[in-house]
Amino acid sequence: MRMIEKIGEWFDQRLQLAAPIREAAEHPVPRNTASWWYVFGSAALVVFLLQVVTGILLALIYVPSAGEAWSSLHALNNDVTLGWFIRALHGWGSNFMVAIVLIHMMQVFLFGAYKFPRELTWIVGVFLLLMTLGMAFSGQIMRFDQDAYWGLGIGASIASRVPLIGPATVKLMLGGPIIAGATLSRFFALHVFVIPGLLIGFVSLHLLMVLRLGINEWPMPGRVVKRATYTDEYHALTKKDGAPFVPYAIWKDMFFAAFIVLAIAACALYFGPFGPTGRPDPTIIQTAPRPDYFFLWLYALLSLLPPSLETPVLLIGPVLAIIGLLLLPFLSGEGEKSWRRRPIAVLTVLLIAITLGTFTHLADFAPWSPHMNAWSSDPVPAQFLNHTTALERQGALVFQAKQCRNCHSLGELGGQRGPTLDGVAVRLTQDQLIRQVIQGGGNMPAYGKNLSPAETTALVAFLQTLHPPGQAPARDASRDVVLGIDSHKPPAAQP
């Protein structure tokens, strides 16, 4: 024991670090900040450290070469002892990190912690969020598979839309004219050197400011922040009702961080690593690339925006969002901190959360994507073929063979790009059906050139049988008058 103490003294005489570390650890924090709401920042730091460690471990095997990256990922998954587990830890760590950073940001926003004098802490935090997202995107590219390849293509297509410098930006981003070796190498450099280096610097700055300015006190409704008086009030508070950070508050941070790391390990163990999906070979076009979880909302947005709005929203939206986040502490640097007195802040968070949640949920089943194999793999349900004529069955064949099914579902099977056709005969008359098939419109291609008159007749005959048993098909009333049919007669019974 005496020996260890002596060695410690020897080091401290030279390092002179014991006193400042003790001072930092024991700095007084307001008692009510020792709360489970204040654990997300430290958890993000712990997950970041986990990412650094697992990232270095992966780099022991991974080869950042377009020709070999995919094989080295397979070697990690299958050949190297526990390589799959380290990959899974890194992948799940990334998902948890983005989630925790977002929750941390939300908590800081709702608790008014970005107000005077912590404006710069918030601004540095905004950059930390951007870097975390940058790590998530570049990390998806490190998993160099089909999703990564086509994801880069999407990135390049977005970048190309920047006015004037678009094409140059694409070549700068790809490191050449196509997505290839240089592309992976430069994203590797970003993922492993540039962004982590910046992250370490910015995290240090962020932490330093938290220590120097003190942790944000628990917001009380009515306790208003004023630049002139806040610092004195805060010091009075920590003096009157403060407790040393270690051990008074830190145990909650430690418990939560341990729980999070355990949760990441459990997910890694249970769900395993992410991919890689197919080999990144651009001649294999039988692929439907999907972004990783945290970019699913963007995937949805890109499908649902009207084409004319897409480029402006893509290019201007992120800039406005970032400017908004950076300006926030200057626009409301004083005033109420408590969420109880800031209804617009609460509604903003709810609106953003619901929007992102809805888009993510939609992207989960991507109703806008045609089901490329539905025409050959989803049969027409038998109930739609019972008691049909030969012409109508021929129409059902046309329906399948012409890939209508890729966008239109029947009996809940098939694409959802277009409306489901289970009851289409109730909505459209025969004439309307013919017009829609031949001329298209409303986001449907025109099939006039690809259907013979006989095929169109058969197809429309089949479509006219698609109505629920109790509901009559739509019909043109004027036609009944011309043809002298009694329109009050019930339609021919459909089983």
Add this chain to the structure above:
Amino acid sequence: MSNETENTLTRRGLFMKMGILLNGLVAIVIATPIVRFLLSSVSFGRVNPYLSWVPLGSVSEFPEGETRLATFRNPYVMPTDGKTADTACWVRRVAGDKFQVFAVNCAHLGCPVRWFPQSGLFMCPCHGGAYYRDGSRASGPPERGLFEYPYKVENGLVTIQAGELPTPGPRAALTGEKLPCA
């Protein structure tokens, strides 16, 4: 008093200023090659250095009236590119020596479109863009038709001018016109 100190240039002060100047000059000297290296993949000037003519195969490989997938090795490659330098394209032989060669990349965001001969449509699996057999836009989010490679038929060989990933570019949003694939 303050004026005096401000105006006095000491020997050490002069050396420090010269040191700053010297380091500034060295920084500029070093920065020039660094910036040129970083921008080396961006081609400046009118002639695009990446484009060249690539043979796709003999005319007889493409039946008249049909659309077939063809692959070629990108003319600009690096030793580490592996399979990523292999590229696919859709070749439509309209009639005789009249062809249309489309990039597989959707004009919306670059996903690979698939050809369905039965319905005569190209469909994109990502956001549901669809194109007619001549490459013109049929439906979905794309703002224009498929990208087309310039082609020529020489000595019975179909050759296309390729070398770059086709992207919609800034003009796609403004005009609906068909741009060459370059």
